[in-house]
Structures are given as structure tokens and as C-alpha cells.
Amino acid sequence: MIKSRMTVGQALVKFLDNQYVSFDNQVSKFVDGIFTIFGHGIVCGLGQALDENPGSLKVYQGRNEQGMCHAAAGFAKQNNRRKIIACASSIGPGAANMVTAVADATVNHIPLLVFTGDAFATRQPDPVLQQLEQPYDLSVTTSDAFRPITRYWDRVSRPEQLMSAMIGAMRVLTDASQTGGVCISLPQDVQGEVFDFPAEFFQKRVHRIARPAPEADEIKEGIELICAKKKPVVICGGGVRYSEAGEALRVMCRKFNLPILETQAGKSAVPSSEPLNVGGVGVTGNLAANALAEQADLVIGVGTRYSDFTTGSKELFRNPSVSVLSVNISRFHAYKLDARQIVGDAKASIELLTKGLEEKGYQSGYQNEIAKAREAWKMEMDNLRNIGYGADFSPLIAAKGEHAIEDYVRTTGGTIIQTAAIASIREHIEENAIIVGASGSLPGDLQRMWTTDEKDTYLMEYGYSCMGYEIAAALGAKLARPGQPVYSMVGDGAFLMLHSELVTSLQERQKITILLFDNCGFGCINNLQMGNGMGSLATEFRYRNPQTGAQDGELIPIDYAMVGRGYGLKTYTAKNMQELETALEDAKKQETSVLIDIKALPKTMTDSYKSWWHVGIAGQSQNPAVEQAYRRRMEHLDSARMY
Template sequence: MRLTVSQALVNFLTAQYTERDGSEQRLIPAVLGIFGHGNVAGLAQALLEPPASRGFCQGESRISSGLPYHLARNEQGMVHTAVGYARMRNRLSTLACTTSIGPGATNMLTGAALATINRIPVLLLPSDHFATRVATPVLQELEDPRGHDISVNDAFRPLSKYFDRVQRPEQLPSALLAAMRVLTDPAETGAVTLALPQDVQAEAYDWPDELFAKRVWHIPRPVPEPAALHRAAALLRSAHRPLIIAGGGVIYSEASAALRRFAEVTGIPVADTQAGKGAVPWDHPAAVGGIGATGSPVANELARDADVVLGIGTRYSDFTTASRTVFAHPDVRFVNLNVARFDAAKHAGEMLVADARAGLEALTELLTESATHPDKIPDSRKRYEGARARWNAVVDHAYRLGLAPVPAQTEVLGALNEVLEPTDVVVQAAGSLPGDLQRLWRARDDKAYHVEYGYSCMGYEIAGALGVKMAAPEREVFALVGDGSYLMMAQEIVTAVSEGVKLNIVIVQNHGFASIGALSESVGSQRFGTAYRYRSEETGRLDGDRLPVDLAANAASLGADVIRARTIAEFRDAIATARAATRTTVVHIETDPLAPSPDSGAWWDVPVAEVSTLESTQGARKTYEQHMTAQRPLI
């Protein structure tokens, strides 16, 4: 079959499927893109033209061709949209992203880093300079004296789980198959980048028909190796104060029910990470809340006493371990159930390399014989029931502080948490909101809490929410975005409006970087450079009057309906109105960045200047050195 490289790529993608547990779905159901001179004659033309397998019918609707195209407004944003989509689909489907060469391509670098760090599959198709080099240097080409084969797209190499540059048509089949292998690998997935020289995109070649045959990529559920399973079970049996940490791998492997059963059989309390929140509902008897620097005091106190920690699908980030201070038992041991061997080996843990659901089911079966009856469950549950009740009272108070005239952010979250339905999805990524959310949000569904905290990328919220809604149109999706993140990237509001994808967006306006402001104060830097202000003639610094920025007006100019709320009562009404609306609706509310929020009782390692003339910094350094004494190598 004679097709251009771009036409062949599009036809190939329409025939790729994944399957797990008997459920089959398209691997790449759509393409996001922004066209420029690098791809307008290549991939754009191929997406316009009906697939070869159905014939080239003049004027056939693009909608019927099998690979819908969505016009994005920002290249980084469209990668975030693909990530939100893939995460909502438990990494069984994702979206492809095409850009022109030069700045269009490199705008995706941040998105690539986010996808790879979070182990979320996305297919990136940046255009590249001419493979023939006949017109070198072309517009936007990087000239590197070390070699003509270097382009700006080489910056994707360290950020991608797989990178290839298709310099000749003959290279396309092997590149595509390798790309699909990585996209469907539950352990080694992330950003996959295929750089496509603009001349090669338009070059024709005679392709074998089998390249375009339907291909199903079966997603495995690796089972634990028997000896490793018995070692893990023996270590758990020996524990006096065990603790489970549920990571994102629990949700991606659809192991939430298996985790709940395991916790009920063994009586072991369950703490969760940002990515694992919701795997066990907040009011389940075994749930003790978030773990680590942004977690709950209940989970962190249990972590300090734990002699055996069962980590499931977690990569043990510094927030999870409170910079390696939260696990304080002198003889603490780890059992790491993870599909990725790299993560299973962390903290010198007992490695249980397996799919989270398969591993939990095997552990449950093995431990059932020796598990105690409910009336003989270890005293762990009795130990934390009182603490959990006290913490719930603290959360209730934070939800209803009653500050005036400007409410606290915790009040906004409380009102939202109480108004939303269990299956409504909240999307967030950066600022002070992730900390408040992990500590205070009461998740009732394992897909209703979507906080990107592997990269914590400002600007992810709206673009990511678009992907979530595309993946789950039956759910209401709420993007929570602070003014700092909103100003980083709000363009995908336009995409949502143009596509008729209804989003609910909450803009929390606090006139600066609330999270970094608080952190700055804690390290003795006096909130320097963290507020949105005019430059003062008196001080020469950005500490003058507030800027007259109107984010609500900006959102309206991008096509969204906007509701301004001043009080929590107005906010509740606005959320109800937004939820019932059929168009993308923005609710704007101002909050007090200095309002208190409950503390996690844990630490995060942010180095403080060792010498300083500022008393605030000197005091912060002493506190820092005290916390450092609690850090452990965990080996």
C-alpha cells in the first residue's frame, strides 16, 4: 500500500488496541495538535484524509475516519491533557500530540517530563528539520557544530522512556512497534517521542499491509514469584505494628477492592499518597489519611511506630517519606509490592515484583489462614480510632473557620467537598492546594481525586481536567487552580469551549504564590518575591499595592461562563449552578493566603542558608538542623 509516512502513521495508530481482563479499547483514540510549517503538509494532511483501509472518498467527514483531531492552544497544555486522559483511563489508553518544529516541539518538554515522572503514557510527535539537509539551515533549526544530526528534539531524550527519529520511511515500522511496546508497559511507561523530519512526513513508500492490521497489546498482570511471596507474608506475619501505604499503582491496576479486602482481613491500617488517595474511601475503618509531609497526623504517627511497612504501587517520594524522617522505628522493614523492580527495591525492601491487584490477591490468600478473627485483630485499629476521630474534628473545624471578610482556602475546600457527588473529579497540581487537599479532602471514589504531584506542574490543572473529562464524559470534573497556576496556563479553556467539553473551574485568588510564601517564611526568607504587587518606589521591591488583575474577566474573555463568589454561601450556590450548567463555567473566589491550615506533623527537607545576617534565617537554620537529625538512610 503506497502512502506517505504521515498517512502510514495515522493508519497504524487507528489499528492499535489494548486489552486487560478481557476489556479491549483503543490505545490512541485521538490526536491533539497545533499545526505549523513542520507538520501542516505531513500529519495535518494525513489526519484530514480518510484512512486507506476505508478508501479515499472525496469529502468524507473527518469524524468518520477513526482518528479524531482536537485543536489545542498550547503545546505543553495538550500533553497535560493527554496525561489527564491516560491517568483517568488507568494508562490503558492515551492521546497523541503533534507539533511543528522548533518552539512548537520544545514547548512539549515540560509535558514530557511530567508524563515520565508520573509514569503516564503519552505519544509525542514533534516535527524535525529536513532529513535531506538540502536547505540547511532551515527556519528554527539548531545548528550544532558537533554534528548535523542534532536538533532541539534531542532535548526529549532524557525526558522520554523511548525516543526515536525517523530519518527514512523504512525506519517507521520498527519505531512504531517500539513506541507501542513502551506505551503499554505498566512498569516502564512514560513519554514516548517520535521525531518526524518534515520532509520525511510527506515522503511516500510502499508499506506492507500487515503494518495496518489490527494489533492488540495485552497488558499483563505479573504475578509474584512464589518464594518472594512467602518471604513477604512471613515478614507481615511478624509485624506488631504494620502499616500499608497505597500508591498510584493501586488505582492504575484497579486493585482498590483487593486492597480493601486485604485491609479488612489483616486489620492493617491504610495510608495513601497523592496518587493513591481514594483507593480506600476516607471513612473506611482502615483508612488513616495521607502519609508524609502533606499527610495527616494520624497516618504519620502510625508511620513513626510502624515496624513493617507494606508499600503498594508507590515510588516513595520525599513527600511520602517526609524526607526520610517519618519512619522512625529503629528496626523498620519494608515490603514493596510494585510492578516496577526499580521501585520494589527501594529502602532495601522485600521485593514483591508484581501487579498490585495480583499481588494483593496472592498475599490475602496466603495470609487468610493465619489472619486473626475480627475480635483478635492487632491493636493497631484500636490505637488509631481515637486519633482518627480527633483528626476528623480538626478537619471539620478547618472546613468551617468562618473567616471574614475573605474566607480561608480550607473553607472553600470544605464547601466543595460537601457539595460534590462521590464520583465528581477534582483536579489539581501545584501551590498550597495539594497539601490542603491531601490532608483535608475526603475522597469517596478511587477516580475522583486527581492531583498531579510527581512533577507538581503549575498550569496542569485546566489542561489536565480537559483530558479527564474527555476520558470520562459521564463525570463532572472540577479544576481547582490558584491565581499563580492560572496565569501560567489558562488557554485550554478555549479548547474546552470550542470542543463543547464542559469543565467546572474554581479560581482561588490569593494575589500571589501562597504555598511558596508560607515556605519562604518557614525558611527565614520573609515571603520575599511571592506576592503579586507593584514595585514600590520606597523599597525598590515588589511589595507595593496589589495588582488590579481580574482573572474572572480573563476567563470570560476566553469563552467561559463566570460566577463571582465573595462568601462561602455564595460559593456553594455558584458550585451548584456550575455543576448543573452545560457549558464550561468558572467560579472565582478570593481567599486569605495567611489563613491557618492544619499541620501534618511531618517535615519536608528544604535547605536553609547556613550563614545569614537575617535573624529570621538564623532561626530557621536552627530548626532545620534539628529536623535533619531525624533523617535516616532507610537501608
């Protein structure tokens, strides 16, 4: 047996550099590089190996461990999970900082490989700097925090263990039904240990991303169920995107006249201009999709995990005779809502369903309902777009709340309505632009309002709705698609939470454009609390009032454009629609990263359309508004599915 003598760190780098994937017989390199913030727990082990011979792996410098992991997740998602950037941290706080991003990747089924530096396997210097000590179990370290949030976890306590650990990691990362966060813990002394590794460990490995076909009986039963129904709706989930099944889904729906309803993860798999595509469904869905959903007698979910936002907390599908048919590569997700299951690849399953339904001569019972639903939503879109150009805000103030809006205009001078801004942005930026977002009210407005015919250009993280994802993931998307413009849609709250990878975008000379909606607060949650009878508590950015002792003083104005200029970005401030549109046009001409500080009026996002979101509300209160909200909650629960 031929052997190669090297350190564990060196062997790891050489292994990563030889991993490939095959999808539809197209072979491509799987690991692009490694994001890292070096600390003592990894710099002299894995870091030495990357310094000496990184092979073709790129080394990216992160600014915040959570941020660099979000960037890696955005990169993987924009590559439809067929290429990754690994992430490596030191022990202690460096490792702990990655926990949120790894959980995010696991929830969203995005392959994210992280290496955590760890305490000495020999325990000789325990406690080493930054080491977590647990008296009840000396083997527990910060790296163990990744166990409940990963799809695969391992600790390499001896050099021999690296081989099985990494082969196991690749198995999970390239499995469409299992992929998510993967953590390999690397004790810092083991990284530098020398071992005779068998040469075959470093051979080129091609991991096949399979298209498993469903069982024939499942397809047969699915066809029988569809044929028994007149008004099915098809939910296009993220699995459609990752399976490259958008065109197959479009063909099926055209043949049988079926409306297509989009989830956040499925949006942009099918062109928005497709007459059967009625847009986003659920709590953040639009009027057209939700109107059809409530009347449907069959829900055909393709590649969706049926989150509470997609199903309206299981209350959206209101037809008493509604059934559910689930097409999913994951049996776990296919079983949700007590659905009839078709377990297999989305594209393969759709093609088999299409063939079988053609043989049966099936046609849905829709007449002109789909077109009418689209037209009604178009009229609403026109209203959302045009309201932003009126000088008279009195109707808005009366409807949304005088205090918040008048305070904001007086403090910032901003008069931009959020929905009008989104409509204008769509008109002014490039047709092939990739947009990225994650938290607050923006993903809701975007799922309802955003249209695109460019495939895979809508990169919204809403499974974990993770504040801080927006800018870092935009960098990842740009690294994946350097030839396409990338825009990050971010609120002021999320910007303040995490924007460190802006500097990395400058370092890598990868232009991203930050569209920062400043409404002086956590506006989405402010709406939620006040809409359920509460006051405005700790959700607006206000000074503490010395008279009342509460945080109900004046709003805190922040010049985010100045912050961006300090980093070296080209920046703009937009206080009205004309300034916004001028900035958008000029931003396209810039070669460096851009930040547009959009002063957006609070409470000017879209409202719910025929949907309900189940949140916990106090069952007893001295506030009549809270008690009323609780009664509404119980009324909705009466009409919602229990499982």
C-alpha cells in the first residue's frame, strides 16, 4: 500500500481539494475554498497546511465567524448545493460564533461544512486559552454545541479518524435529502500530528447527487388522487429549485391547467410571467395565491417542508374536502400534513406524474379563476406601487398610526413608502439581478411583490429568518455568480446586527449593492406586538425618556451612508422616491460595493392577504386589546388543522 506521510491538517487540505460532484452526468469541483478567521486553535495546524500548499483551494478571510458561514451558505445556495466553501474557526468564541449560521444551514438544507478548532486531545495544557470546562464531563467542549444543530458531527481525536470522518461528511453534504450543517471538530494538537495516510484517501472522489425515482405504487396512487380532484394547486418549494425541476413543473401545470404557488425557497424556479404562476403563498403570500389556496380541493406540495408561513399555520387550505399530496426527496417532509406521499427526486417525480396524468386524459376544473386571481393581484400591485408618489400622507397616517409616521418624518426627513420602493427597485435594477434577504418585513413584501423571469435569482432565507444573513449571503452569491449583479435587501435592525462581510466584499473586489431600509426599528415585530394588543415595547429605536424611564423618547437617527463611506463603499441617502431612483441608476455604474440608505416610513409594508399566523398570545390580560387578540387566535385555531 502506497502511503503519504503528512500532518492531519495537510491531509485534510489535500482531501478537500480532490472532492467532486456529479449531477446529471456533469462533473464539477465541490470545494471551492475555505473561509477562516485564524486563532490559536487552528492557525498552526490547518492554517499551516493552507499556507504551505492549498492546492487549488482559495482561502477567504472572514470578519465574523457567523458572517463568513452565512457567506458560505449563500455561495452553496446560489450554486444549487453543488459547490461549497468550507469554514474554519479557532476554539471557544470563534467556534461558538458559527453556531447560528450552522443551524440556519441545517434548517434550510444547505450544505455547510465547518471545522472547529478544539481543546488538546492529550489534555496536557488544559484548560488551554478559550477552553470551556465542564466538571461533569471533561470531554465536553464548545464544539459539542454543534451536535443538535448539524446533520453530521465528528471529532478527530486521532489522525486515523480523519478518513472516516471526512468520508462521512461528504456523504451527508452531497445527499439531497440529508444535507445541512456538518461539523468536524479538530483538536489543535491533532491537527499537527504526522501520520502515514493511504494514498487512495487522496484520490479524486466523485460524489453523485442522485435523482432517486419514486415507487411506482406511490405515483399510481398520486395520479388517482389528482384525477379525483377538480381544483388542485401546486406549491413550488425549494426542492424544485435544487432539482432543476422548474421547467418540468411548468410543463405539467400547463398540460393540466394547474396554478403554481411559490414558497420563499421555490421562487424564481418558474418564471413570474408564466400565466399559471400566481406567486407567493401563505402568511407572506399574495392575494392571488391565497385566494386559490383557500378554495383548493387538493394541495400538491413539491419540494416544500410546509412551514407555518407556507400553510398559514395549517389554516390556509379551508376547503372541507381538501387533501394533500406531497412530492419530496425527504420522507420526513413528505409525511407532513398527513399527506399522501411520493418520495423521490422532484424532477423525476413530476415527469412520471405528467406521463400518467396524460394517459388518464386529466384536466383540472378551472375555467378563468387563475387569470382572474392574477388580474386582481395586478391591480393591488399597481396600488402598492403608485401610493409612493403622492404628496399627501394623511390617509396613510390615519390608517397606520400618526405617532410613528410623523415622528419618523420629523426625525429623518424620510417619506419613502416601503412597498413603493420595492416596486421601483424592481423597475430600475438589472433583469438578471440576484436579490438576497432574510428577516423582518422585507421577505414578506418580496415574496408577494417581486417578479423575475431569470432563473435562480431570488435568494431569500426564511426557514430560520436569520437576522445578519442578508449582507454576508449576498457576498456568497456574488462569489458564486461574479458575472451577475447582487443586491442585499436588509432592514436597519439586521444591518446593525451583522454587516462585517461588507469589508470582505471590498477585499475580494466583488461588488454587492446594499439596499438598507431604515425605519428606525424592528418594524416587523413592532407591527406584530401592536397588532396583538400590546404597546410598542423595545422594537423602535428610541432614546430612554428621562421623565418616564421608558424607551419612548425621540427616535435615534443614524446616518448609515456615513457608516458605509467609512468602510470605503460608494453610498447614497434616499429620502424620497426621486432620490432613490437616481441612486439606483447611478449605483449600477459603480465598480465597488454600494450602500443606499433608504429612509422608509415605518408601517408601510404589505398586509396579510387571507392568511393567519399562529403566535402565542396571553390568555389573560388587563388590556382589552390583548384579550380580543386572544379570542381571534382561538377562532382561527378552530378552523386550522391540528397536525
